[in-house]
Structure formats: structure tokens, C-alpha cells
Amino acid sequence: MSLRSGNASDYYDFLNQLETALCSEGHAWGLLYAGAGNGTLIGTDGAAGGYLGGSGSVAEAFTVTALDTQRFQVVGALAGDLGVATVGRPFEHERLRFRINAGSTAFAVGDRFTLNTSPPWTLVRRWGVRNPTFRTGNFTNLSALFDNAMDTWGTRAVADLPATAGIEMIGSAAVRAITMGIGDSGARGAAAFELQRSDDGAAWSPVQAWSGVRWPSARARQTFLVTANSPAARLWRVVFSATNGATPLDCNDLSFHTDVNADFELEDRAQWIVKAPGLDGRQSIFIGAELFEDPARAAYNLNWYGFRSHNPLLSLRTQVNNSGLRHLPLRNGPFAYWLAINGQRVVIVARIGTVYVSAYLGFATAYEPPSIHEYPLIVGACGSAESGTPDTTDANFRSFFDPGRFGLAANYPDNVWRLHCNRYAQGANDYGDTDYAKVYPSAVSTGGDRAYLRDNLDGSSPLFPLILGSSSPRHPWGEFDGCAWTTGFSTASESRIEHDGATWLAFQNAFRISPDNYFALKMD
Structure with a gap:
């Protein structure tokens, strides 16, 4: 398989490197x-x-x-x-x-x-804003333009016009409409403004202008269609040049739309979607991530979703029958990573300090043929808390091969997503989970039995298939592609295991270094 390793300067740089590896x-x-x-x-x-x-x-x-x-x-x-x-x-x-x-x-x-x-994989969507610092302008109380609240607004004195407000996205999109709202006075609402685009934030091009705009009531909102056929751009802004006669200019909402029928706005959280072609090149396997940043918590995450079909009018998290969120906590600083890629899945491992986080995204090896199990998609990472951090130490923060609640979802032949959870946290305690589907042999742990699985008599490391299965309904799902359970006896993270002419890399389960908390990733 295509194995890549490298170093990212931060979580956003990692996303860019991942996109290049998948799609170029x-x-x-x-x-x-x-x-x-x-x-x-x-x-x-x-x-x-x-x-x-x-x-x-x-x-x-x-x-x-x-x-x-x-x-x-x-x-x-x-x-x-x-x-x-x-x-x-x-x-x-x-x-x-x-x-x-x-x-x-x-x-x-x-x-x-x-x-x-x-x-190559195909980039389907790359737009939205990383965090509030990428919503820019010279309004007082600028954030009020983007908070979706009717009782807050930004202001700019008429004497200080023009006023600007705009967004810088993670990728290019075409703006086909803007929505604008006013404060408590129609006289302080915008009467003239212009939509502009830019590729670099330095040179701005006019797209369309409006004048003579009137507001029927206080706190009204209006949507203005962009009839000009402007190309996609990464940066967009509105330049306000006049009010309806009063000062200051008030604006309580500003939204940018790529389609007025879409359920998301371009100033919202960044979304990234790719499509894998399958090993035969004829599949459409959809995987996407939302970017999550919370500097106060040191949370810089890629929150993953999978889904069977892509609707361009729906946000990532509202795609029909999606897997739900599985988070991969990274950081706003340098870290090493490994990617194992083929046409139907990518396995991600990242070393954040002494913690190894991982994700499995894409098809795995189902036991039924495609005529029965048409879409064997797995979305597995470290949990389901969008704001999780890599320094978490509870039982739900785990790797996909030994998931906690709720770190892994698999699509079954009946097109139902089922959660797989081996362990769960209750207070400070770590318990075996009896309520959900499992991943074996990682799930052989409630009585400590997994600890008896150790190195072979010749000192080599064993490699066992990682098998997914459900007991309700009883159904053996299949196996991860290119991943195996191994022991940590005589093995450390990033150790190489030679087995049947192939090389494997061993990695630990998040922060855990006991011998029963390792898996291996095939390099060939």
C-alpha cells in the first residue's frame, strides 16, 4: 500500500498534507x-x-x-x-x-x-472558516455579525465608512447569495454595499453592488442573490458605503451562501470531504472531517464522519445516514504522523508527545460479498467528543482497534451504523462494555485474558486479525484491512515486525503502554 510518514507543523498543516497524499x-x-x-x-x-x-x-x-x-x-x-x-x-x-x-x-x-x-481520491468539499479570527472586518463588535443572534449587532460610524466584514475560508467556493440583518432602526441599516472576492487578501475584485436598499422593520433580515457569475474564491467580504440616513451603521447578521437552499453557511465551521474510488476505481466512498479549534482547551481536532451518498446542499453533519462524529485529537504544534493509503481506506497514526492517536477511515474487509454487504464503511478514531484533547486519560479515549464509547461506527449490510465499544468510563474506573458490538481480540480484556497473549516462543510478535462483530443482531462483520492486533511484549511503538515477507509497524493504544494495548499497521 502507499505508506507515507512525515511531520506536520500543526493540525491544519496535517490536513493539507493528508489531502495531498490522498488526492494528488x-x-x-x-x-x-x-x-x-x-x-x-x-x-x-x-x-x-x-x-x-x-x-x-x-x-x-x-x-x-x-x-x-x-x-x-x-x-x-x-x-x-x-x-x-x-x-x-x-x-x-x-x-x-x-x-x-x-x-x-x-x-x-x-x-x-x-x-x-x-x-487518486477526489476532493469533494473544502470550505468554511477555521475559527473566529478568520472572520475579519472593521466593525465594532464584529463577532455579532456572525453569531446568528437577532439582539446583537456590530456598528460603524457613518463618518468612518466604508465598513468591511468578510471571511477567509480553508478553500475556494463561489458565493451565490448573502444574507444581511439590521439592528433596531431601519435608518441605520445598510443602503449601499458591494460584495468582493480575493484569492490572497491583498487584491480585491468587485463582484456585485446593491444600492437603494430599504428595511421594512427593525431587526429585519434580507437575502440578496448574486447574479454575477463570479468564480470561486477563498476570501469574500462585503464593503458597506451608506446607511438609510442615520448613524451609526448597524448590522446584526452577515451570511455567505454557496446555495440559498443549503443548510449551512460559508462562515460556519470548516468542512472537508473526500471521495475514495475503491480498489476497482468504481466506488464512491465518502469521508469528511469538521475542523474544531478551542485554544482555551488546547483542542485542535479533525472530527470524522462517513456517509453513503453526498448531498451538496447538506452540511457534513447532516448528510443522510451519516456515521456520527468520531474525533481525532491533534495539536496546534508539530507532530509526527503515518498514513497507510489504498483506494478504499486510509489509516492515520499521529504521535502527540508520548500519545499515539489513530483513525481508520474507509472500507474494511467484510465477510459477505458485495452483493450482500455493499458498503462496508468504518469510521473509527479516538472517541465521540468533538472537543476531546490528546491528554485525556479516561477509558473512552482509545484507538479504533480497541474502541471506547463511542469511538467506532461500522455500516452493516442492512445499512445501519452500529457502534463498537470494548471499554467505557464510569467515574475514574474502566469497565468492559457489554452493551455494544466489539472488536476482537482487543475486547478480550474484561477478565484480563488479553494479557496472556504475548510474544511467540521464538521471540517474534504475533499478528491476529482485528475482527468486528455484533451480538445484537448476532453478526460477524469482517476485519480491518492492513491492521492486526499484536502484543507489547518485546515491542514498543514504532517497532518493526517482519511477518511472512511483509513489514508491520507497532503502535500503542493512545497513552497506554501495557503489553495488551498494541496494534500493528502493515507497510506492504
Whole structure:
């Protein structure tokens, strides 16, 4: 699979890096090898599991066959002959990128690697405002323009006009309407104003102007349609130039709409949605995150949702039959991360100080065929509190492979989301949860039995499938893709586990370091 690791300067930078990793190129997966040599196929940067698709990747199978000890022919099922890869040198193509390293035993003619690619993910939505500091203007009491309250308003003396109020979004969107409200006097309501757009906050372009606007009553609101066909932009503002004769200018509401029928406004909390193509390139797997910032709590979160179909008129949290919120607490500072990506899911691990947070987002391996289980989507992270922080220490703050309440939701064949909870917090105590579906063998913990699962007799680390299942109704769901339960005996976070020709990375369950609180992420 496409494995990436790196460092983010903060949680927002991480989102940008995640988007680039998902959407800028295709992804490779399913590496197998047969032959006499014991070399490896790795990423062009030398990272195990770092082989990647490219900007032109599609759903395609590849064979990489040895011509001699140093050269391999690369052939795609659709693309045909892509050329020759030389051992020890990067192979770069818009369909596939990798490097073959020699081992202690030389390759022989006919040795063969096989692998697959899938297309890039698609960015569906990226707009909204990170936090109130990105709502700007020169009104006194500016926040009143964006608080959705009728009894508060911002002001600007007529002598000091023009007044401005606007937003800076995390991405570009077209504004098709604005809504404006006034205070207690129609005479102090805006009579003339102009909508403007900008890509950089320095150069502003006029979009549409209104004049002679009247207000029928105090605290009235009006929506003004934008008939000009202006392109999308990241920054928008309204410039107010006149009142209806009185001073000061009062404005109690300002909203920006990409569609007047939508149930959200562009000045609201930032939303980010992507669509995964599936391993066959023909799926539409929707995953999205809301950005949550609360500096007073040191909360900087990506709050995840999954859903089966995307309605552009609905906010992320009101999409039909969505999974509900699963939060991934990050921070407003540097941290290391790992991403394991293919065409149907991404696994995220981030190291926040000494805490490892993780998320599983996308399809997993269902036990029923697609004709029965059409949409095996999992959204799992660290909990369901949108304001959670990585320094939390209660039983509900856990990793997706051993979820607390309510850290993981899975879509079942009946299209119902069911919560999976192994443990829960009651006061300062940690209890096994008997009320919800489970993830095994992580759930084997209420009597301490999981502690007996330790390293193998030869000192190697075991890898057990992580199995999801429900007892009400009784239904074995399936397994996580590329993830396994392992033991912390003789293993620490970021340790490598070699198993059946593949490399795995071990990670702990949030802040927990007892041997029964680890899982492994497959790098190949």
C-alpha cells in the first residue's frame, strides 16, 4: 500500500498534507513476490511500503519481471510496457513509482513482483472558516455579525465608512447569495454595499453592488442573490458605503451562501470531504472531517464522519445516514504522523508527545460479498467528543482497534451504523462494555485474558486479525484491512515486525503502554 510518514507543523498543516497524499496521486497496494532473489520493492525514497501510484494512476494490475540480476520489465494490464526498472534506482512513471533494492541473494531471470494501483481520491468539499479570527472586518463588535443572534449587532460610524466584514475560508467556493440583518432602526441599516472576492487578501475584485436598499422593520433580515457569475474564491467580504440616513451603521447578521437552499453557511465551521474510488476505481466512498479549534482547551481536532451518498446542499453533519462524529485529537504544534493509503481506506497514526492517536477511515474487509454487504464503511478514531484533547486519560479515549464509547461506527449490510465499544468510563474506573458490538481480540480484556497473549516462543510478535462483530443482531462483520492486533511484549511503538515477507509497524493504544494495548499497521 502507499505508506507515507512525515511531520506536520500543526493540525491544519496535517490536513493539507493528508489531502495531498490522498488526492494528488494514485495509490499502490497488494504487493506480492515470487522468485529466487531476496531483494525488495520499496518506495523511491527507500521507505518500506512507500511504493506509490502517480498522477495518471487507474485501477490496474502490474507485473515487474526480472530480465536479469539488475533489470526488471514493468508491464501494466492497461498501460502495457512502461519500460525497464534498474535495481537500486527509482522507477518513475505517471502510473507507478517504486525502487527495487538488491538483497543478499541475487535476482534471477523470471523473478516477479506483482502489485495493483487505484486512482487518486477526489476532493469533494473544502470550505468554511477555521475559527473566529478568520472572520475579519472593521466593525465594532464584529463577532455579532456572525453569531446568528437577532439582539446583537456590530456598528460603524457613518463618518468612518466604508465598513468591511468578510471571511477567509480553508478553500475556494463561489458565493451565490448573502444574507444581511439590521439592528433596531431601519435608518441605520445598510443602503449601499458591494460584495468582493480575493484569492490572497491583498487584491480585491468587485463582484456585485446593491444600492437603494430599504428595511421594512427593525431587526429585519434580507437575502440578496448574486447574479454575477463570479468564480470561486477563498476570501469574500462585503464593503458597506451608506446607511438609510442615520448613524451609526448597524448590522446584526452577515451570511455567505454557496446555495440559498443549503443548510449551512460559508462562515460556519470548516468542512472537508473526500471521495475514495475503491480498489476497482468504481466506488464512491465518502469521508469528511469538521475542523474544531478551542485554544482555551488546547483542542485542535479533525472530527470524522462517513456517509453513503453526498448531498451538496447538506452540511457534513447532516448528510443522510451519516456515521456520527468520531474525533481525532491533534495539536496546534508539530507532530509526527503515518498514513497507510489504498483506494478504499486510509489509516492515520499521529504521535502527540508520548500519545499515539489513530483513525481508520474507509472500507474494511467484510465477510459477505458485495452483493450482500455493499458498503462496508468504518469510521473509527479516538472517541465521540468533538472537543476531546490528546491528554485525556479516561477509558473512552482509545484507538479504533480497541474502541471506547463511542469511538467506532461500522455500516452493516442492512445499512445501519452500529457502534463498537470494548471499554467505557464510569467515574475514574474502566469497565468492559457489554452493551455494544466489539472488536476482537482487543475486547478480550474484561477478565484480563488479553494479557496472556504475548510474544511467540521464538521471540517474534504475533499478528491476529482485528475482527468486528455484533451480538445484537448476532453478526460477524469482517476485519480491518492492513491492521492486526499484536502484543507489547518485546515491542514498543514504532517497532518493526517482519511477518511472512511483509513489514508491520507497532503502535500503542493512545497513552497506554501495557503489553495488551498494541496494534500493528502493515507497510506492504
